Amino acid sequence: MRVVLMGAGHIGQTIATLLSGSGDYQVKVVDRSEEALKKLRHLPLELAQIDTSDAAALRGALKGYDAVINALPYHLATMAAAQALEAGCHYFDLTEDVAATREIMRMAEGAKTAFMPQCGLAPGFIGIVAHHLSKKFSKLHEVKMRVGALPAFPTNSLKYNLTWSVDGLINEYCHPCEAIRNGEIIEVLPLEGMEHFSLDGTEYEAFNTSGGLGTLCETLKGKVQTLDYKTVRYPGHCDIMKMLLQELGMQFDQENLKDILRKSIPLTMQDVVLVFVTVSGERDGQLVQEVFARKIFADRDEKAPLSAIQITTAAGICAAVDLFREGKLPQSGFIRQEQVELPAFLANRFGKAYQQSRQVESIG
Numbered sequence: 540m541r542v543v544l545m546g547a548g549h550i551g552q553t554i555a556t557l558l559s560g561s562g563d564y565q566v567k568v569v570d571r572s573e574e575a576l577k578k579l580r581h582l583p584l585e586l587a588q589i590d591t592s593d594a595a596a597l598r599g600a601l602k603g604y605d606a607v608i609n610a611l612p613y614h615l616a617t618m619a620a621a622q623a624l625e626a627g628c629h630y631f632d633l634t635e636d637v638a639a640t641r642e643i644m645r646m647a648e649g650a651k652t653a654f655m656p657q658c659g660l661a662p663g664f665i666g667i668v669a670h671h672l673s674k675k676f677s678k679l680h681e682v683k684m685r686v687g688a689l690p691a692f693p694t695n696s697l698k699y700n701l702t703w704s705v706d707g708l709i710n711e712y713c714h715p716c717e718a719i720r721n722g723e724i725i726e727v728l729p730l731e732g733m734e735h736f737s738l739d740g741t742e743y744e745a746f747n748t749s750g751g752l753g754t755l756c757e758t759l760k761g762k763v764q765t766l767d768y769k770t771v772r773y774p775g776h777c778d779i780m781k782m783l784l785q786e787l788g789m790q791f792d793q794e795n796l797k798d799i800l801r802k803s804i805p806l807t808m809q810d811v812v813l814v815f816v817t818v819s820g821e822r823d824g825q826l827v828q829e830v831f832a833r834k835i836f837a838d839r840d841e842k843a844p845l846s847a848i849q850i851t852t853a854a855g856i857c858a859a860v861d862l863f864r865e866g867k868l869p870q871s872g873f874i875r876q877e878q879v880e881l882p883a884f885l886a887n888r889f890g891k892a893y894q895q896s897r898q899v900e901s902i903g
Contacts, residue, residue, distance in 0.1 A: 540864050541565045543601055543628070545591060545619055546610030547575035550633065550659075550703070553845060553853035554610060557889055559584045563864065569600050594618055601626035606863075608856060609633070612706045617642045620654060627652060631860055633659040633852060635711055635750030644754075647873035653863065655874035658856040660812065660848070661686040661768065662753030663876055664893060667884055668816045669755060670877035672829045676820035679763040684752065685745050687771025687813040688848040691837070697780075698773035700807035702848045705797045711770065712780055713790050714749035717756045719766035724756050730781050732769060738813065738832075745769035746777045754875045763820075771813050810837050812847040814893075833893060850892050858890035 540563060544555055547570035558564040559582045567585040570576050576586045589596040591611055597619060601607060607623040609616060609632035616632055616639040623630035629652045634640060640656050647654035657663055665684050673679055690700035701708075715726040732747040751768035759766055783789050789796040815832035838845040859879065862868050867883055884890040 540606060540860075541604045542567070542606045542608055542860070543604045544568045544608045544610060545597065546570055547572065547579060548610065548704075549846070549849055550852050551575075551610035552578055553849045554608060554857060555579050555582060555584060557853055557857045558860070561861075561888070563861075567600070567604065569597070591615065592618075594622055598622040598626055601628050604628055606631065606860065608860060610856075612704065613639060613710060614706070616640075616656065620646055620656070623654075624650060624652070629653045629863065630655065631658050631856055631863075632656045633663070633856055635659075635662055635707055637714065637717070637750055640750075640754070644873050649872075651871055653869060653871050653874055655859055655863070655868070655876075657750075657753045657876055658859040659852040660688070660814070660855055661751040661770075663855040663859075664851065664884070665751060665768070665814060665816065666753040666755050666876040667879045667881050668814070668831050669818065670758065671881035672816060672818040672831060673759065673763070673820075675829060676818065676822050676827070678821040679759070679818070680820045680826075681765040681818070682755075682759065682763055682767075683765075683817045684755075684768040685771050685813070685815050686751060686768075687743065687745075688851075689771070689773065689811055689813065690807045691809045691811050692807075693773055695804065696775070697804065698776050699804065700810070701800065701804050702807060702810045702846055703852070705800050708800075709784075709793050709797055711748040711750050712784060713793065716747045716749045716768070717752050718747075718768075719756055719760065719763055722761060722764055724760055727767070730777055730784070732767070733777060734769070735774065738815075739834075742774055743771050743813075744774045744777055745771045753877075755877060758875060758877050808837055808844050808846045809839070810847045811835070812851050814851075835893065854889050854892035858884050858887040861887055861889055 559566045569587045571591050606629040609619045613634045613636040616634040620643045688702045718727050748770040812835040819828040835847045837847045885894040
């Protein structure tokens with residue numbers, strides 16, 4: 540399968556490594572940064588330096604290829620998808636942006652090619668898990684989805700290190716969040732809905748953020764009473780972000796805030812990803828709860844270290860592309876994450892990164 544990978548950042552580099560090493564993909568990586576592309580010269584793939592914000596340049600890079608994997612910043616998702624449609628390429632991305640996903644869904648109507656956004660961790664894998672568990676009930680009551688990408692060794696007041704895109708981080712903290720309450724789709728405010736819990740003896744907090752549900756609200760509308768997604772952090776993080784964004788008004792000066800975070804909050808490769816979903820409902824006349832809980836740790840190999848967020852995000856989109864290539868997903872139109880079968884995902888050569896993670900036995 541001939542694939543154009545847009546973006547050679549941390550996640551893009553991991554995607555490129557996985558796909559080019561599998562033997563089943565002819566990969567071309569495009570990025571505006573020559574420095575980023577240089578890091579991939581040791582791999583058996585083609586590299587092209589182009590302006591990735593230029594629609595014509597992107598479209599030109601797609602000629603002769605079967606599919607696009609978009610690992611660019613979220614604000615370029617709609618433009619990248621439009622170029623894929625124009626070029627007749629299948630399209631996959633990692634965006635958590637709700638508006639971009641809705642526009643891509645509109646593009647996919649009647650398309651001869653496939654469009655599958657939100658193929659990462661959350662949205663992405665978390666929705667696959669939630670939908671899989673929900674199918675085990677005759678009547679659904681509640682679906683709770685919680686995900687955190689956290690530093691293994693927090694040392695600052697935010698108790699946070701940069702583990703992924705600052706653009707994506709601030710985006711999910713600033714936009715309204717979808718949820719289902721009393722069977723109806725509603726919007727809730729970001730950084731609200733605080734809850735506390737412990738996992739393996741460590742205390743965490745969780746609060747509303749945008750985008751993690753993917754398309755599950757539409758899929759489960761009328762079938763579940765309560766559905767929500769919250770981001771997991773260490774206690775105290777949310778209060779500081781609310782002060783910065785809301786009290787100091789930096790939600791209206793996001794570029795300046797992003798610059799401050801990039802300069803002041805260190806990047807770390809030593810992180811851990813928490814994934815857990817609880818689903819309750821009726822089965823055989825009884826009220827039952829199912830839980831899926833995992834921890835995925837960074838790979839601290841000295842020669843080629845990978846952060847947990849790199850591993851989980853790249854595994855998500857590579858598994859989606861691989862399942863599509865194998866004909867296990869629809870071959871045209873819009874593809875929702877919940878159309879992926881969890882057993883097939885975990886059995887996939889890329890998806891097994893989640894299978895090999897440590898299963899958490901209980902949540903307190």
